[in-house]
Amino acid sequence: MMGEERFLLETEIGKRLKDFQLEVSFAAGKGCLGLLGPSGCGKSMTLKSIAGIITPDEGRIALNGGKRVLFDSRKRISLPPQKRRVGYLFQNYALFPNMTVRENILSGLGAISGYESASQKKRRAEEMMERFRLEGLGERYPGQLSGGQQQRVALARILAYEPEILLLDEPFSAMDTYLREELRLELAKVLKGYSGVSLLVTHDRDEAYQLCSHLVLMEEGRGLASGKTKDLFQNPETWEAARLTGCKNISPIRRLGPFRVQALDWGGLELETSRPVGEEICAIGIRAHDFCPLSEGEAEAWKGRPGANCIPVGDPSISEMPAEWHITLENGIWWKKEKGVYSHDKAKALPPWLRVDPSAILLLKGKTATGRS
Amino acid sequence: MDWSPIWISMKTAGLSILITFFLGIFAAWRVVSMKNQGWKAIWDGIFTLPLVLPPTVAGYFLLYLFGVKRPLGRFFIEYFGVRIAFSWGAAVIAAVMMSFPLMYRSARGALEQVDPDLTDAARTLGMSEWRIFRKVLLPNGLPGIVSGGILAFARGLGEFGATAMIAGNIAGKTRTLPMAVYAEVAAGNMDSAFQYVEIIVIIALGSILLMNYGAYRAEKKRRHR
Numbered sequence: 001m002m003g004e005e006r007f008l009l010e011t012e013i014g015k016r017l018k019d020f021q022l023e024v025s026f027a028a029g030k031g032c033l034g035l036l037g038p039s040g041c042g043k044s045m046t047l048k049s050i051a052g053i054i055t056p057d058e059g060r061i062a063l064n065g066g067k068r069v070l071f072d073s074r075k076r077i078s079l080p081p082q083k084r085r086v087g088y089l090f091q092n093y094a095l096f097p098n099m100t101v102r103e104n105i106l107s108g109l110g111a112i113s114g115y116e117s118a119s120q121k122k123r124r125a126e127e128m129m130e131r132f133r134l135e136g137l138g139e140r141y142p143g144q145l146s147g148g149q150q151q152r153v154a155l156a157r158i159l160a161y162e163p164e165i166l167l168l169d170e171p172f173s174a175m176d177t178y179l180r181e182e183l184r185l186e187l188a189k190v191l192k193g194y195s196g197v198s199l200l201v202t203h204d205r206d207e208a209y210q211l212c213s214h215l216v217l218m219e220e221g222r223g224l225a226s227g228k229t230k231d232l233f234q235n236p237e238t239w240e241a242a243r244l245t246g247c248k249n250i251s252p253i254r255r256l257g258p259f260r261v262q263a264l265d266w267g268g269l270e271l272e273t274s275r276p277v278g279e280e281i282c283a284i285g286i287r288a289h290d291f292c293p294l295s296e297g298e299a300e301a302w303k304g305r306p307g308a309n310c311i312p313v314g315d316p317s318i319s320e321m322p323a324e325w326h327i328t329l330e331n332g333i334w335w336k337k338e339k340g341v342y343s344h345d346k347a348k349a350l351p352p353w354l355r356v357d358p359s360a361i362l363l364l365k366g367k368t369a370t371g372r373s
Numbered sequence: 374m375d376w377s378p379i380w381i382s383m384k385t386a387g388l389s390i391l392i393t394f395f396l397g398i399f400a401a402w403r404v405v406s407m408k409n410q411g412w413k414a415i416w417d418g419i420f421t422l423p424l425v426l427p428p429t430v431a432g433y434f435l436l437y438l439f440g441v442k443r444p445l446g447r448f449f450i451e452y453f454g455v456r457i458a459f460s461w462g463a464a465v466i467a468a469v470m471m472s473f474p475l476m477y478r479s480a481r482g483a484l485e486q487v488d489p490d491l492t493d494a495a496r497t498l499g500m501s502e503w504r505i506f507r508k509v510l511l512p513n514g515l516p517g518i519v520s521g522g523i524l525a526f527a528r529g530l531g532e533f534g535a536t537a538m539i540a541g542n543i544a545g546k547t548r549t550l551p552m553a554v555y556a557e558v559a560a561g562n563m564d565s566a567f568q569y570v571e572i573i574v575i576i577a578l579g580s581i582l583l584m585n586y587g588a589y590r591a592e593k594k595r596r597h598r
Contacts, residue, residue: 048493051493051497052496052497053493053496053497080496081493081496081497082496082497082499082500082501083499084497085499086497087497088493088494088497090490090493090494091490092488092490094488094490094491094493094494096491096494096495096508096509096513097513098508098509098512098513099508107495107498107500107508108498108499110498110499110500110504112499157498158498161498161499
């Protein structure tokens with residue numbers, strides 16, 4: 001999936017879990033690969049398997065173009081986590097509460113070559129504290145730090161021993177929203193400067209989009225789709241992938257012609273597509289931002305022309321967010337309209353018509369409609 | 374009044390808590406780290422057994438092991454010239470055995486309460502299991518471990534049944550405070566029994582208050598950083 005590039009990490013694992021079978025395989029080159037999926041889909045389990053915290057039932061995990069095998073069920077190889085040289089950033093950072101910031105950073109330098117003497121270790125710890133803007137906090141305990149500082153300590157502790165692979169487990173879930181965006185930028189910078197492969201587990205599509213060049217979409221222990229992040233968002237191809245990439249409007253369809261469908265969940269709305277609708281297509285998706293409002297006059301002008309795709313707004317329910325209107329049409333379609341934080345006028349937000357360009361309609365295969373079709 | 378039971382009791386409870394404390398924590402660590410659930414349950418059962426057995430039954434087992442004519446008892450006599458049964462050492466062994474389950478169970482609970490993410494993180498950081506035990510598990514489980522020590526000490530101080538079986542009730546040698554109370558009551562001397570009762574209550578309550586205060590200080594220190 002990544003061209004001719006040499007894979008730094010190859011993973012193929014199977015494990016029987018309580019509710020489902022975990023069955024994922026992927027390969028990753030330099031850069032950040034995201035595992036995106038709902039909570040409990042097995043993405044953290046995948047990360048823990050690579051770190052050696054849990055042992056899969058079967059499969060193989062290898063680093064460095066297959067040269068360094070961490071786990072191979074057939075050859076009965078399973079390195080203990082201590083020997084894997086992975087850096088694992090835990091959801092709650094897992095800083096040792098009984099150790100100071102400096103001791104926390106030193107705790108990973110115990111058995112690493114290159115930092116044998118106490119003075120080398122100390123110098124390395126100082127170096128990391130400077131790099132992560134922790135100067136003056138060396139004697140503090142984790143409980144005395146802010147969430148952002150804690151994350152920086154955790155990253156400093158991991159990167160101090162130069163792990164071959166960086167595993168990030170929902171790094172922002174324990175954080176207040178206002179901190180999140182700032183720290184995402186900070187982490188993006190760290191990831192950019194990191195020479196190995198990194199793996200980010202998240203259920204947040206914005207996070208995945210911002211930080212990961214490639215994605216694996218996961219559900220119920222299986223990989224649904226994988227590829228370049230931007231390609232996956234532009235053309236998710238399947239119902240589940242569309243939902244995971246945050247597509248709000250998905251409806252099963254009846255095919256009316258090579259470029260014409262009827263959306264069964266949206267009051268039988270008929271729409272035109274720009275790409276031909278094959279037999280395997282069973283649903284369409286429209287992202288909530290992809291509608292444009294039309295006045296009566298504009299709608300009149302569109303009618304009858306090819307690719308008009310006009311949708312009557314009617315009497316929708318409307319909910320106000322700081323920078324957006326969330327508007328749910330009577331037929332169930334979600335529309336997100338940008339607004340300023342200073343405007344609150346609902347009436348102005350509502351045009352009589354919406355239009356969706358044929359090229360913005362995602363053609364989806366996969367899951368057949370629940371009960372209908 | 375004969376003061377020797379006080380001294381013997383303090384000596385016995387003091388030495389036995391020293392042994393029990395480390396033995397109990399170590400056993401708890403080993404059981405907590407066991408991966409096989411079956412073995413875990415079996416070892417947990419064995420370590421907890423003295424808590425649920427009548428003390429006389431535990432004493433019977435000790436006598437069975439360390440009796441003068443038993444292999445283990447004979448081994449000690451032949452190779453070390455020490456007779457265990459009905460010696461002060463036997464009183465210590467009985468106190469260790471009876472207080473051990475309390476120490477073990479409290480320590481196990483305390484170690485299991487340490488966030489598993491911390492031990493997992495320590496492993497990915499390359500720390501050895503022994504180092505994780507010393508640097509992560511022990512410090513973070515300390516309040517629970519200390520309160521286990523309090524319970525075990527009090528249990529050792531009050532030990533009667535197993536001590537009577539293996540150590541007997543020899544005045545000036547194995548007669549601990551609970552033994553002395555029993556002996557005085559049996560002889561009809563309620564007043565001198567009462568003196569021992571008073572002393573036992575004071576020592577027990579005092580040491581528990583002292584250790585509770587220590588646990589409180591440790592907790593306060595932990596919260597403040």
